[in-house]
């Protein structure tokens with residue numbers, strides 16, 4: 540993965556293309572023009588790169604570059620385009636046609652009902668992880684439940700849970716200071732009260748601190764997976780994605796260590812790859828968790844597995 544990423548020089552390799560895009564964008568006179576031109580630039584590269592939707596991406600980039608809402612793009616369609624906005628758009632398009640993720644370019648990503656800042660230090664939150672939030676908030680926990688989100692990244696899961704269950708005490712942890720600062724910034728931005736702790740999994744979590752629920756979307760991709768060479772993941776840190784040859788190293792650690800941080804009756808809820816449910820169910824059962832269940836996403840794929848720690852029963 541590292542070699543793939545280092546072989547892509549966003550600024551260097553795109554010089555000729557950037558000049559061509561610059562001439563194209565500079566010839567535009569209105570938001571309508573610049574939207575069409577951006578869509579054209581993105582569509583022409585679609586054969587080489589996996590774009591979701593050039594039209595949508597063009598709109599996101601134009602709004603970002605000119606700092607306008609979608610409504611302003613319509614109501615201010617006659618306004619002259621500022622030079623700074625055009626430059627910002629050219630840079631954004633030049634990065635995007637080399638595959639750089641939209642979220643990293645514009646610096647934010649929606650998740651649940653939140654708008655989150657993102658950075659290259661951690662994963663771009665995925666809609667897939669909303670199933671973790673849905674499952675967590677549907678659990679029969681007390682009004683003042685104590686919840687831990689391990690490997691919180693942008694804080695996506697922790698903040699979404701807290702936004703839905705404001706009486707729960709929610710803590711997020713991650714192992715890099717830059718990530719903790721990003722999650723804290725997202726808590727302020729979204730006005731949600733979550734504490735974030737620098738911790739290598741449980742290393743800075745006190746054993747006396749018992750949780751009613753531990754959630755985690757840990758790294759779970761096999762270290763030699765071909766998937767790491769495709770799309771956005773090429774640009775995301777492997778520390779957020781991979782976990783040993785079978786992708787299960789961190790999950791094993793969390794399952795084994797997690798039990799001593801759970802209250803009697805507490806839950807462990809893990810996001811995982813769609814082929815890993817069987818292994819994870821087995822690990823949970825062998826460690827002594829009960830009520831082990833797996834939930835599927837909208838495509839019917841196994842995506843989260845839940846176990847309950849009930850040693851006193």
Ligand SMILES: C[S@@+](CC[C@H](N)C(=O)[O-])C[C@H]1O[C@@H](n2cnc3c(N)ncnc32)[C@H](O)[C@@H]1O
Pocket residue numbers: 660661662663664665668689690691692693694695696712713714715718738739740756757758759778779780
């Ligand atoms: C798949 S990402 C999930 C991020 C976030 N929870 C989300 O769903 O968007 C995994 C996260 O685990 C973190 N992580 C990796 N190793 C860790 C460790 N040893 N201790 C704590 N966090 C770790 C990564 O930094 C990354 O933020």
